[in-house]
Amino acid sequence: MRTRKSRASRDNGLFAMAAVAFGLYLCFLVLPLLLSLKSSFTDENPLRSTSGFVGLDNYGEMIHDDQLHASLGFTLILAVGVTIAANAIGIAFAMMLNRTTLSYRVMRTIAFLPQVLSGVIVGFVWQTILTQQGLLNVTLQRIGLIDSPIAWLGSPNLALLSIGVVVTWILTGFTTVVYLAALQGVPVELYDSAAIDGATTWQRFARITFPLIAPGMTISVTISLITVLKLYDVITVLTGGGPANSTRSTALYIVKLAFTDNRFGYASAVAMLVLAMSAAIALSVTSLLRRREVNF
Amino acid sequence: MIRRTMLAACVVGALALTTACTNGSTGGTGTLTYMTFETPSLNSTFWNDSIAAAVKDAPGVKINRITSPSTDRDGYAKQLQASGQFPDLLQSITPSTFAGAGLLVPYDQAWVDANFLLPQGNALKGKVYIPPTNSQIIPEVFYNKELFAKAGVEPPKTWADFLTVCEKLKAAGITPMELGGGDPFAASMPLVGILSADVLGKNPQWLQERYAGKVKFSDANVIAAVEKYRKLVTSGYFDEGALGVKYADSITQFTGGKAAMYMMGSWFLGSVPKDDADNFGAFPVPTADGSVVIPFAVGGSMAISSKTKDLDGATRFAQAWSLDPGNLKALIESDGAFPMLKGKTLDDYNVTVSQVFKDSFAYVTDKNTKVAAIGWASNDDAMPPGLNDQLYAASQALFTSADVKGEMAKLDAAWDTATK
Numbered sequence: 001m002r003t004r005k006s007r008a009s010r011d012n013g014l015f016a017m018a019a020v021a022f023g024l025y026l027c028f029l030v031l032p033l034l035l036s037l038k039s040s041f042t043d044e045n046p047l048r049s050t051s052g053f054v055g056l057d058n059y060g061e062m063i064h065d066d067q068l069h070a071s072l073g074f075t076l077i078l079a080v081g082v083t084i085a086a087n088a089i090g091i092a093f094a095m096m097l098n099r100t101t102l103s104y105r106v107m108r109t110i111a112f113l114p115q116v117l118s119g120v121i122v123g124f125v126w127q128t129i130l131t132q133q134g135l136l137n138v139t140l141q142r143i144g145l146i147d148s149p150i151a152w153l154g155s156p157n158l159a160l161l162s163i164g165v166v167v168t169w170i171l172t173g174f175t176t177v178v179y180l181a182a183l184q185g186v187p188v189e190l191y192d193s194a195a196i197d198g199a200t201t202w203q204r205f206a207r208i209t210f211p212l213i214a215p216g217m218t219i220s221v222t223i224s225l226i227t228v229l230k231l232y233d234v235i236t237v238l239t240g241g242g243p244a245n246s247t248r249s250t251a252l253y254i255v256k257l258a259f260t261d262n263r264f265g266y267a268s269a270v271a272m273l274v275l276a277m278s279a280a281i282a283l284s285v286t287s288l289l290r291r292r293e294v295n296f
Numbered sequence: 297m298i299r300r301t302m303l304a305a306c307v308v309g310a311l312a313l314t315t316a317c318t319n320g321s322t323g324g325t326g327t328l329t330y331m332t333f334e335t336p337s338l339n340s341t342f343w344n345d346s347i348a349a350a351v352k353d354a355p356g357v358k359i360n361r362i363t364s365p366s367t368d369r370d371g372y373a374k375q376l377q378a379s380g381q382f383p384d385l386l387q388s389i390t391p392s393t394f395a396g397a398g399l400l401v402p403y404d405q406a407w408v409d410a411n412f413l414l415p416q417g418n419a420l421k422g423k424v425y426i427p428p429t430n431s432q433i434i435p436e437v438f439y440n441k442e443l444f445a446k447a448g449v450e451p452p453k454t455w456a457d458f459l460t461v462c463e464k465l466k467a468a469g470i471t472p473m474e475l476g477g478g479d480p481f482a483a484s485m486p487l488v489g490i491l492s493a494d495v496l497g498k499n500p501q502w503l504q505e506r507y508a509g510k511v512k513f514s515d516a517n518v519i520a521a522v523e524k525y526r527k528l529v530t531s532g533y534f535d536e537g538a539l540g541v542k543y544a545d546s547i548t549q550f551t552g553g554k555a556a557m558y559m560m561g562s563w564f565l566g567s568v569p570k571d572d573a574d575n576f577g578a579f580p581v582p583t584a585d586g587s588v589v590i591p592f593a594v595g596g597s598m599a600i601s602s603k604t605k606d607l608d609g610a611t612r613f614a615q616a617w618s619l620d621p622g623n624l625k626a627l628i629e630s631d632g633a634f635p636m637l638k639g640k641t642l643d644d645y646n647v648t649v650s651q652v653f654k655d656s657f658a659y660v661t662d663k664n665t666k667v668a669a670i671g672w673a674s675n676d677d678a679m680p681p682g683l684n685d686q687l688y689a690a691s692q693a694l695f696t697s698a699d700v701k702g703e704m705a706k707l708d709a710a711w712d713t714a715t716k
Contacts, residue, residue, distance in 0.1 A: 046378040047397035131478065132540040133549070153478060154540025155696065242480050243539045244693035259371045261682035261714065262393075264378070 033275075040269035045262045058269035068270060070245065071253040072277075078164055078249070079228035085168045086224050087217065090175025095209070097176065098183045108180065115173035123237025126166045127153075130238070156246035159239050163247055166234060171227060175220045182216025183209070211292070218289040222282050229278045250274050326358050328384040328610050330598070331373060333364040337566070337630030346623045353616035357609040359385075384604040385614060391418065391425035391599055392678040400425045401602045403611070411619060413636045417594030418675045426596035426674070427618040430633035431660055434492075434561040434591050434669035435485045436578045438568075438652070443470050443556040451579040453586040455524065462533045465556045473528065474555035476546025477539035477695060480688030485559040487525050487691045488670055489581035492591030494521035496667035497583055503668060503677040506711065513704040513711070522700045529695055539695055551576075561672070565632030565653045573650035580659060590659050591669035594636065597623075621645045628653075634660045680714035683707070 040058055044051035062068055097108050114122065129135045130152040137149040152162045190208050199207065232251040235241060241248030241256075248256075250270065258267035332343045340363075347359050362383065364372040369389045376382050382399060394400050402423035408415045417428040439451060444461075447468040452458040462472040476482035495518055496502050505511045512518070528534065535541070541549070547567045550558040558564065559581065568576050580588050597618040604610045617623060619637065621644055627633035628647045634657050635645060642649065642657070668677035671684045679687070690703040697703070 045397075046374040047394060047399060127542070130540075131542055131545060132535075132537050133545060149537050149540070151537035151540035154537050239478075240480060242689070242692050243477065243483075243695070244697075245689045256682070256685065259374055260685060262374065 036268045036271055039265055040272050042265045044264040044268070046258070046264055047262055051265065054265065058266045059273075061266065062269065062273060067245065067248075068250070068253060071248045071250045074160065074247060075229060075231070075250045078160065078167065078231070079225050081164050082167045082171060082228050083221055083224040085164070086171035086175045087220055089168065089172045090179050090220060091213070093172065093176040094179030094183055095205075098180060108177070111176045112173040114170045115177075117170075119170070119233030120237055122166065122170055123234045126162075126169075126234075127238055130162050153239050154243055156243060159243060159247045163235060163238060166238065167228060167231065170234070171224050175224065178216045178220040179213055182213035186212045214289065214293040218286055218293065221289060222286050225285060226278055226282055229274065229281070326356065326606065326609070327360050328357060328604065328606060328613065329381075330359050330361050330385040330387070330613075331364060331369065331376070331383040331389075332361055332387045333367050333369050335367065335630075337626050342626055346617060346620065349620055349622065350613055350617035353620075354609065354612035357606075357613045359613065382601055382603055384601050384606070384610050385598045386601065387598045388595065389426075389599055390674050390678065392420055392674060392676075393681060394599065395420050395423075395425050399602055400599045401604075401607065403427060403600075403615075407615060411638055413638055414594055416675075417636065418596055418673075420676055420678075425599050427598075427614070428594045428636050429596050429618050430624060430627055430636055431592060431594045432562045432633060432669075432672075433580075433656060433659060434593050434672045435489045435559040436562060436580055436656060436659070437489070437582075438550070438558045438560060438564060438576055438578050440550070440553060440556050441575050441577055443553065446470065447556070451577060452582050455582045455584050458582040459527070459531075462528070462531065462557075466531075466533065471535055471555040472533040472557055474541075474546050474550040474558040475534045475538035476541050476543035477534075477692060478541050478545075479543035480685070480692060482543040482546060482560070483539065483695070484671065484688045484691035485561070486528060487522065487687070487694070488672070489559050489591060490521050490524050491518070491670050492667055493581045493583050493589040494524070496591070496670060497587070497589035497665060500665075500667050503670070503673075503679070507715065513707040514701060519700055519704060522694065522704065525691075526694060526698065526700060530698075534695075539692060561669075562632040562634065562656050565650070565656060566630040568650055568652060570650070573652060576650075576652045578652050578656050588659070588664040590664055590666045591672075592660070592666040593669045593672040593674065595633065595674070632656070680711060682714050683711055686710040 039051075041053060041055060042051040043054050043057075093111055097104050097111065127134070131137075132149045132151065132154070134152075136152065137146070140146045141149070151158060153159050186209060190212075191204060194204050194208060230251055231249050232255070235247055235249050235252060239247045241252045251274075254267050254270050254274070257263045257270060330347070332338075334340060334343070343361060343363075347361060351357055351359060366372070369387065370393055373382070373386050373389050373394065377394075377399065386394075391400060395402075402425055405415075405424065408424045408427065412428045414428055414431070415424065416422070417431065418424065418426055443465070444450065447461075447465045447470055449461045449464050452461045465472040473486070475486070498517070499505070499511075502511055506513075535555070546558070547564065549555060551567065551569050551572075562578075580590055583589055598614050600607070600610045600614055621635075621637065621640060624633065624635045624637070625645050625647050628635060628642075628645055628649065632653065635642070642654075668675070670677075671679055671687050686707055690707055693703055694700065
């Protein structure tokens with residue numbers, strides 16, 4: 001009887017906690033999403049108290065919006081490049097740091113550090129490194145590798161590369177930790193058996209490690225992609241979307257549409273597009289990567 | 297049951313409190329919300345002292361100061377408006393952005409006429425929404441006298457002379473022009489100067505005519521003006537990596553003698569090193585025939601919300617604040633603002649300014665052709681929302697691209713989208 005009572009009491013507690021979580025989810029995610037969806041069918045302007053229904057006009061406009069296409073192109077290139085680089089480096093780092101001694105544990109903490117820093121702080125730090133008279137140019141000039149400073153943030157291609165490096169640096173901390181966790185789930189006996197069979201290091205990686213860290217890879221790749229698709233803070237600080245809007249991510253473009261051009265309605269429509277794209281990409285990548293997951 | 301009732305009452309109370317805090321523009325009976333911003337020189341102490349002084353002249357008014365999280369006052373004001381918290385008073389916003397939506401009330405014209413040198417300096421359709429307390433030249437060409445002497449050149453009067461000066465400086469191993477191209481607004485300064493001098497200098501109504509669709513950025517005269525900027529770029533008069541130089545670094549580099557000239561708004565006067573101020577001079581962006589054209593923008597103090605519940609109090613406070621010379625002192629000394637209060641000399645502001653400030657101020661007080669600084673004017677010549685960004689982007693793009701016609705066509709397309 002006491003057990004049944006305490007179970008009922010526990011269930012009520014869990015229900016209350018779930019209700020709070022569900023309420024917060026509704027308030028801060030579902031409701032704003034629905035409001036944004038509604039706004040995307042209007043000509044809402046932050047300066048006017050009323051707005052008119054415009055049907056699918058905002059969505060139609062996106063087809064011919066060259067600036068949107070450019071920002072989407074930049075965002076997708078960055079997302080793919082950074083995801084590949086951050087995950088490749090993450091796997092390498094995880095394999096190097098997959099030890100239990102104190103020094104390796106300290107190094108794991110250091111590797112994760114970029115992930116806990118605010119994007120704004122990271123942006124400012126890297127700005128002092130990458131500007132014309134920044135640390136990188138000064139160092140390269142002092143050791144005689146270059147004669148004049150390189151515009152790391154001042155030419156479209158180099159700015160893309162620079163942002164890619166910075167975002168990769170941030171994400172590598174996360175990917176390293178995910179792959180470390182995945183590596184710790186790989187049975188040591190498999191490596192022992194492979195060693196007895198005479199497998200090389202590469203064969204052990206390709207046949208054992210890589211297939212068995214697939215679940216970690218699914219998480220790591222998906223979250224990396226989503227992180228870059230909504231990137232705002234680092235780019236704002238590093239380049240502000242320049243030069244000549246060449247590094248303007250879709251998130252920056254949405255903010256510009258809403259708060260500079262006063263086009264809340266159209267900005268909401270673009271936000272809906274990005275949401276749909278992110279969801280589609282995340283679902284496709286997840287289902288693709290899950291196919292190659294191996295369970296023991 | 298009692299517990300449930302108490303809980304429900306608390307939730308309702310909390311919701312009511314939240315609603316009370318977020319709705320309405322005033323912070324309480326008789327309290328006016330005043331949106332300000334902060335910079336190193338216009339800091340919290342400056343605002344609190346200036347508010348205290350103005351309140352003395354506007355008895356009965358209470359001010360609740362709120363601070364914009366960045367210097368983008370317009371953006372913050374839009375967020376406040378969107379969330380139903382539009383302030384009663386808004387410092388240094390762009391009136392054209394808000395007046396069109398009926399969010400601002402104009403000042404009494406007789407009061408404006410009685411107190412300011414250029415009463416209509418930032419008027420919109422004849423109405424003044426921000427008292428025209430100060431002005432800027434955007435841009436003028438600052439130069440390093442020592443580097444000019446080293447290259448054996450004098451400040452030029454015509455565009456041809458200007459190119460000769462650039463060439464001689466380059467030949468002497470001196471970078472002719474500094475450019476903080478990493479910040480879009482700073483990157484646009486040469487283009488703003490050339491367009492204002494060449495296009496608006498010949499047709500001061502050009503921006504009005506652009507609104508009317510009578511002229512376009514892709515017209516031959518505009519293309520020719522922009523080609524002048526391209527000439528500066530392709531001749532190597534800017535540092536090759538100028539688009540990687542941040543605005544703050546460009547100031548340091550110019551004042552540190554790394555380049556001979558710097559096209560920038562007159563706010564740069566606040567950054568002229570005090571111990572080396574005599575080494576710097578300024579001249580207007582040269583025109584083809586040597587005529588003096590001053591790209592000009594009249595700034596001001598605060599706008600008054602049309603939603604305010606105490607229009608009389610808001611007006612009395614805003615008028616008192618706007619006419620206090622003490623409030624302009626910081627702007628003059630740190631921001632290179634040129635005061636526009638009627639019947640006052642520089643001495644009345646108790647300021648210490650350099651000779652280059654006085655020389656620049658002379659361009660404001662002298663009789664010459666003053667035109668709207670394209671992209672910076674806040675009067676009827678203000679560009680549509682978003683066009684400034686497009687102009688900045690074009691300036692950066694034209695640093696590496698020769699497609700002048702293409703960039704001007706993009707500006708035309710953006711203008712048409714913004715005004716449709």
